[in-house]
Amino acid sequence: MTEALGAVRYHPRRVRPLGLLRIDDWRVKLHALSAVPDSESDDPDPAAHDGASRAAAEALPRPGVGGGRYGVGFVIVHRTLSNYSYVVGWWSYGCLLSTAAYSAPFSEPADIARCPARQAGCVWELAVIDHERRAWTRTMLRARASGDVDAYLAAVLTGKV
DSSP: OOSOTTSOOOOOOEEEEEEEEEETTEEEEEEEEESSOSSGGGSOOHHHHHHHHHHHHHHSOSSSEETTEEEEEEEEEEEOSSSEEEEEEEEETTTEEEEEEEEEOTTOTTOOEEOOTTOOOOHHHHHHHHHHHHHHIIIIISSSTTOOHHHHHHOOOOEEO
């Protein structure tokens, strides 16, 4: 999200699941997204997992369950061309998605800084957010009356966006 205007051409980027992150009563899906062409180097730095955890811990409201919240969401760990970007999303009141965005330098992937509130995400992050919207609609809004949180958490994205 911090790449300079005009400096980035669209090329599909690899996305894959990194498992679940648990923070208090939150269960959060982790997605790895990478601008690095297919290779072993598209794995996020281990410290990026710490950056994702820090971003989620800062952004997610407490408690996770209650107050219209379900205690579920996602974090996108995006290795861009210039830094790490973290997008934290969580669901509330049936159909509302809240998000917060952070960035960190490659040299210190856990040293997160909050991005301006007006940023929603880059085109690649928005593709992952669209996957999350579709998964939420399918598993929580079209499912049985109370929804299926476990089915939502199991809906992961693998491939190119």
